[in-house]
Amino acid sequence: MDKIVVTGNGALNGQVPIAGAKNACLTLMPATLLSDEPLTLTNAPRLSDIKTMITLLQSLGAEAQLLQDGKVIALASHDVNNLTAHYDIVRKMRASILVLGPLLARYGQAVVSLPGGCAIGARPVDLHLKALEAMGAEMELREGYVHAKAPGGLKGGVLEFPFVSVGATENALMAATLAKGTTVLKNAAREPEIVDLARCLRKMGAQIEGEGTGTLTIEGVDRLHGATHPVVADRIELGTYMLAPAICGGEIELLGGRRELIGVFCDKLDEAGIEVTETRDGLNVRRRSNAVHSVNVTTEPFPGFPTDLQAQMMAALCTAEGVSVLEETIFENRFMHAPELMRMGANIDVHGGIAKVTGVARLKGAPVMATDLRASVSLILAGLAAEGDTVVSRVYHLDRGYEQVEDKLSALGAKIERISE
Numbered sequence: 426m427d428k429i430v431v432t433g434n435g436a437l438n439g440q441v442p443i444a445g446a447k448n449a450c451l452t453l454m455p456a457t458l459l460s461d462e463p464l465t466l467t468n469a470p471r472l473s474d475i476k477t478m479i480t481l482l483q484s485l486g487a488e489a490q491l492l493q494d495g496k497v498i499a500l501a502s503h504d505v506n507n508l509t510a511h512y513d514i515v516r517k518m519r520a521s522i523l524v525l526g527p528l529l530a531r532y533g534q535a536v537v538s539l540p541g542g543c544a545i546g547a548r549p550v551d552l553h554l555k556a557l558e559a560m561g562a563e564m565e566l567r568e569g570y571v572h573a574k575a576p577g578g579l580k581g582g583v584l585e586f587p588f589v590s591v592g593a594t595e596n597a598l599m600a601a602t603l604a605k606g607t608t609v610l611k612n613a614a615r616e617p618e619i620v621d622l623a624r625c626l627r628k629m630g631a632q633i634e635g636e637g638t639g640t641l642t643i644e645g646v647d648r649l650h651g652a653t654h655p656v657v658a659d660r661i662e663l664g665t666y667m668l669a670p671a672i673c674g675g676e677i678e679l680l681g682g683r684r685e686l687i688g689v690f691c692d693k694l695d696e697a698g699i700e701v702t703e704t705r706d707g708l709n710v711r712r713r714s715n716a717v718h719s720v721n722v723t724t725e726p727f728p729g730f731p732t733d734l735q736a737q738m739m740a741a742l743c744t745a746e747g748v749s750v751l752e753e754t755i756f757e758n759r760f761m762h763a764p765e766l767m768r769m770g771a772n773i774d775v776h777g778g779i780a781k782v783t784g785v786a787r788l789k790g791a792p793v794m795a796t797d798l799r800a801s802v803s804l805i806l807a808g809l810a811a812e813g814d815t816v817v818s819r820v821y822h823l824d825r826g827y828e829q830v831e832d833k834l835s836a837l838g839a840k841i842e843r844i845s846e
């Protein structure tokens with residue numbers, strides 16, 4: 426298994442191109458199942474999760490291929506001949522559940538393995554199922570699979586989510602585009618990835634209003650046609666790299682970054698003493714003084730502070746002046762990076778969903794283990810300014826969500842290399 430060795434090497438300067446959003450691409454790809462015409466996605470990120478979704482769609486009989494070195498994904502679903510998404514693929518990537526809504530809406534039935542939990546939590550899908558039941562689907566759980574039927578097709582319905590769920594909103598939104606009548610989704614997720622999905626579905630002929638607000642109204646249509654759509658920039662990759670100069674000093678420009686993708690995060694960086702300015706090509710980031718200030722963070726659904734940037738922010742706050750408190754409200758077990766950062770000399774107290782971080786002068790490199798996607802990159806960020814070498818193992822987690830990390834950081838002057846063992 427590969428490892429990544431990072432050696433503290435002073436300030437970082439230069440430019441980082443921001444790729445298309447993994448979490449947008451993973452919901453845009455299943456949308457191909459809603460139409461028998463080609464769907465082409467451009468600005469796609471080159472990640473292992475995308476390849477897993479390609480494999481899943483191909484297993485259903487859809488055409489799915491990567492073009493232009495993975496920047497373009499060509500999809501078509503005129504020959505779907507299998508309505509079962511098998512556990513051996515679904516267990517590798519939870520986003521596989523997002524084929525359920527489209528299959529049900531277009532074919533009136535689907536058998537999808539329950540994804541199972543992951544390192545950061547149990548990750549149930551009950552809201553996905555309830556949303557589709559509200560549109561007339563019949564659900565039966567049998568031997569780890571969801572057996573879903575909508576013999577007369579889905580019908581529009583009104584559903585209020587008890588709490589915000591990105592994936593359940595995406596499944597319901599896609600299913601509603603072909604349901605008979607009107608569907609209203611209340612307390613829907615507002616993430617930029619949902620807005621991107623709605624824009625793509627509208628290009629395919631869907632009638633949707635309200636994306637980006639908490640209420641989505643969808644008028645079902647008989648069929649959707651093909652489209653070509655650019656994947657929105659990845660706000661989590663963007664926020665991750667914005668923290669590099671916060672930790673190491675220096676000044677970097679994030680090409681393709683847009684403040685509206687991470688407004689609250691930029692405000693929090695400003696509070697911590699990190700200056701973010703808009704440029705013609707993206708966002709410029711630099712630390713105002715030689716250390717960040719401590720800040721308090723509570724993760725919330727968009728537009729609040731993203732849970733997917735909590736681990737990276739914790740890494741930056743390990744060497745802040747003062748004491749910071751991070752509250753994780755979205756997932757029940759998303760502090761697994763804390764013990765690894767403590768191996769590097771960080772001073773962190775974790776109690777339940779609260780982590781108290783007392784800044785230390787400098788971290789020391791150490792062998793550490795990646796436990797999940799965002800934890801893995803937080804350890805790399807910490808290693809960029811630590812004294813000596815940090816060796817991060819299990820970097821397959823990293824490759825799921827970050828395109829060419831070593832190249833992008835090396836271009837900024839970081840000392841980082843991948844070693845295969």
Ligand code: EPZ
Pocket residue numbers: 448449451519520546547548549550551552553554589590591592593732733755756757798799826
């Ligand atoms: C999406 O996961 C993202 N993944 C996650 O990113 C992200 O952390 C999360 O949204 C929150 O922003 C993709 O888009 C592929 P949720 P999702 O449904 O849709 C609970 C990353 O690092 N819940 O908004 O699974 C759930 O357990 C990944 O890129 C239910 O209880 O998140 C969680 O506690 C990690 N029942 C909370 O709701 C359900 O039916 C929010 O989950 C669904 C969710």
